[in-house]
Amino acid sequence: MLIELEKVAKFPGSPWLAQIRTPFGRTTVRWCGDQTAEPGEYHVEWTVDEDIVWGRNAEPAADSGPGVRPGGHCIVLRGQLNPTEDGAAVLDFDGSLILLDLADPLPDGVAGTWVELFIEREKIALYPYEL
Template sequence: MLIELEKVAKFPWSPWLAQIQTPFGRTAVRWCGDQTTEPGEYHVEWTVDEDIAWGRNVKPAVGVGPGVRPGGHCVVLRGRLDLTVDGAAVLDFDGTQILLDVADPLPEDVAGTWVELFIEREKIALYPYEL
C-alpha cells in the first residue's frame, strides 16, 4: 500500500512510530524501516501482531469502505474481513491483504463483512519496501 510518511519519532515509552496519511485516514503506527527515513511516499506492508477476538478487538464496522484512525491508545482499521480455511483471517484493507491470527473462532456470518479492528499502535507495524 502506498502511504504518505509525515514523520518518524521515538518516545521513551514506545518503539519508533510513524505518523502516516492514507487516502482514507491518518494515524501513528510502529515503523520498521530506517529511523532516519525522510517524509514522503512509501510502499508498505502492514502487519498486526495481536490475535483478534470477536467482540473484544474486532467488531462490526460503523460504516463501509476502508478507514484508519487513531482511537486513544489504539489504531482503528476498517476493512472487509475474510476467513481462511486454516482458521486465520484476512483483512482486505483497500486492496492490501493483512493476515490476522484468530484467538477464538469467528462467527461464520462475518465473512465478507466490513469490520473495525482496535489494535494497540505498537502492535501494528509498517514495513517499507521498494517496487
C-alpha cells in the same frame, strides 16, 4: 499499500513511530523502516501481532469502505474480513491484505463484511519495501 510518511520520531520508552496519511485516514503507527526516512510516499506492509477476538478487538463497522484512525491507545483499522482455510483471517484493507490470527472462529455471517479492528499501538507495524 502506498502511504505518505509525514515524519518519524521516537519518544522515551516507545518504539520508532511514523505519522502517516492514507487516502482514507491518518494515524501514528510503529515504524520498522529506516529511522532517518524522509517524508514522502512509501509502499508498506501492515502487520498485526495480536490475536483477533470477535467482540473484544473486532466488531461490525458502522460504515463501509477502508479506514484508519487513532483510537486512544489503539489504532482502528476498517476493512473487509475473510477467514482462511487454515483458521486464520485476512483483512482486505483497500487492496492490501493483512494476515490475522484468530483466537476463535468468526461468528456466522461475518465473512466478507466490513469490520473495525482495535489493535494496541505496540501490536501493529509498518514495514516499508521497494517495488
